[in-house]
Amino acid sequence: MNRFTIGRLIGLLVLVSYWANAQTTYELTAGWRCNPIGKTTGAGTAISTPTYALNGWQPAVVPGTVLTTMLANRQVPDPFYGMNNEAIPDIYRTGRDYYTYWFVNEFTEAPKTGQQVWLNFRGINYSCDVFLNGHKLNTKRFTGMFLRQSYNITPFLQKDGKNRLAVIVYPPDPVGNPNGGQGGDGTIARNVAHQYVAGWDWIQPMRDRNTGIWDKVTIEKTGAVNVRNPHVVTRVPGQRTPTGTQSPATIRPSAELENATGAMQTGTLRYTMNGQTVTKNVSLAPHTTTTVDLPALTLANPRLWWPNGYGEQYLYPASMQFVTGSQTVSDEEKLAVGVREMQTEWNSTTRSRQVSVNGQKVFIKGANWIVSDAMLRLSPERYNAEIRFHRDMNLNLMRVWGGALLERPEFYEACDRYGLLVMQDFWGSGDCNGRWVDPAKKDDQWTRRQYPDDHALFLTSAADQIKMIRNHASLAMWCGGNEITLPQDIMTPLRDSILPKLDGTRWFIDYSNSDEMSFNFLGGNGDGPYGIQPINRFWAYRTWPFNSEVGSVGVNDYASLERFMPDANRVAPVYVPGGKSVVDSVWQYHKYIGYDASIDPYGKATDIRDFTKKAQLVNYDQYRALMEGFSSHMWDWYTGTIIWKTQNPWTAMRGQMYDYYLDPNAGLYGLHHGSEPLHIMYNPVDSMVMVANNTFQYHRDMMMVIKVYDMAGRDTTLTQVFSEIGPTLVRPYVPINRAIRNLTRANGAFLNLQLLDLNRKPISDNLYWLPDSTGTHSGLQQLAKAPVRLSARQVAAGKVEVTLTNPAGGPVAFFNRLSLVDATTKKRLLPVFYSDNYVSVPPGQQKTITLDYTPGQVMPLVSLEGWNVPEQFAPVGQ
Structure with missing residues (x-):
């Protein structure tokens, strides 16, 4: 890599x-x-x-x-x-x-x-x-x-x-x-x-x-007393906002002290944070481990930790020490403490739970996470990159699926840093643990219902892992398992004894699609649908009010396929309406999920490169629509949704926003826009322009601009009007049904929605490509070339600023993929973090994108290739 x-x-x-x-x-x-x-x-x-x-x-x-x-x-x-x-x-x-x-x-x-x-x-x-x-x-x-x-x-x-x-x-x-x-x-x-x-x-x-x-x-070296499993509970009473003076917060620290010697040990347990210290004198009997609760620490005007999109993720450096009578530090544990409090309550309108942080309700835009690497090649670097991608998708929660790991501290450190709340499953799944009749299973449901064999080991392991990760600000919810409850003699002590004793600050849900989380009024398994969906369905079909798994496709582009697929197998699937599609054996082995008829409106794929290029249009559209559709009904139909799934721990070909090698596809940027904190969007069902505000701020004096570009680049302004919206709301504003029908009938069109601030700078900029009256993107298939100018300059070590300029008088420069590549091989450098990608530039405009990467000895090139923009490269200027 x-x-x-x-x-x-x-x-x-x-x-x-x-x-x-x-x-x-x-x-x-x-x-x-x-x-x-x-x-x-x-x-x-x-x-x-x-x-x-x-x-x-x-x-x-x-x-x-x-x-x-x-x-x-x-x-x-x-x-x-x-x-x-x-x-x-x-x-x-x-x-x-x-x-x-x-x-x-x-x-x-x-x-x-x-x-x-x-x-x-x-x-x-x-x-x-x-x-x-x-x-x-x-x-x-x-x-x-x-x-x-x-x-x-x-x-x-x-x-x-x-x-x-x-x-x-x-x-x-x-x-x-x-x-x-x-x-x-x-x-x-x-x-x-x-x-x-x-x-x-x-x-x-x-x-x-x-x-x-x-x-x-x-290997760890201590004095006579070893500090183990420090625990820091933060209490943030009342309803807070991310800015302004804060009322005090309360910090309650404790730790286990192990006397490893055969003699009585005396000393002081000391917790330090923000220049304040609380202590307690302790005497420890030989060869014993004792839990010691320290006096509460009051933190005046605290800097609070907030989920991504709502405020900063401040982490206080803190330490827990045991100091002997001679003032020698026997052992010290260092921590990073995010001051926040999690709450949950039942929303009687949606009939589902809603999550609050520091007294403010948060609409959950989540991701299902499997594991970073299927062979457990785990590293802080990879965790950092993957969680940063999720931050860039403007998501705010990671659900760690119950068939994999209780995740590592390094995963939680990244989630703390980037503001991703975590719903952590324990170990179990409906598939293996007996929810359904399954002819593939060796044992019957009654036997599988009692898995695992050693219930005491499960409980001992759970207690240990709770201690390992409980201090992380990002940890928000515990979940008994995936799609099934744990056996009763595991569930009861875990829920009623172990978690209250060792944590006691987070919501515990008995299983991932439980009625306690989301009332399953539609029947069935309580999650999905999976796979390709008509765009309108995300807006019009009412699914479970806090959906733990709903997702779609995820094939990356041709450069990704080259990394894990032999040349002979790089063959585009052929969709057969009403029949069995033709799919290569390696695609099937890597779990390809079909795009069905969704490629054809862009013109039947001529080869594999063409297929993967058009698949990116589908990826972007699917995941933008998924999050926009759920957001359009927040607090009415939904309190949140969790995408199945956003990443793969191996070279799979479904449900991912970036591939195993950390190369993003267009789905990541569809989510980046569809999930942005303040977002203008188009409802294709009733042709209503709406705004979703996933912040705690009241936004005033925003100029809403609704504009349509035809395939020649001529623009028609449908309306522009000053608007405002309150905190954590979604609002319909302008119906554009008749105008859109007329402007798209022949060849389709581009619908550009913008929210501008008083300096005319975009707050939200959203471009849709709408089909003609037959549902075909006939105009895109004949779109003229756009003479885009590409320039790049280094603005700091490891940071490049790229500008795309589309001269006036031509068409929209549509769906441009930027890449940072090796100057010699022209292969992509990975990972690279783009402030945006798969960008479109209307005529007479320019867009600037920033790229973050790890610099090497040779300056890379920037490559650009779009739907109607030939591939070009630009050196990075100083």
């Missing part, structure tokens, strides 16, 4: 750490080696001694899975390319030993007087035994993908500081049969683990089921 360091962007991230400070904690990433169990002799006590020879052991990727290690060592082909995944042995057929591996690492750490050293694992899938310097650290096999482990290794460190760690990792049991069902035969759900690894309708199976040390391994 080119240019994926994102160093400049992540520089901001590393200023704030959610782990202990860098002086006391370091990660074990380099130097790992591994070997399959079948080629390994000797017990762990022997393997973990320096005298045990590692001849023939291979380099290992940690954090990572067995498959990521095999891929790095070129033992398997890239499973995300073409049909390569079919060439990799599946664990269901090989047996579990094939993917059972030993992992070894050597690190330098000598024991020091008064110091405790801890070995921490943040995630191993699925079970393991751990050895250090000839000693077994765990008394019984450790089990659970979502359960942290921590060992005090102080007594086992070598005096010369040379230590060997050995871990044997066993796959899930059972591994599940990847028979094509959702989650395969369903038995993968007998484990407390992710379910998609046995295959789903948007992904092929992960052949090792992601067995491995998949998350961080760290």
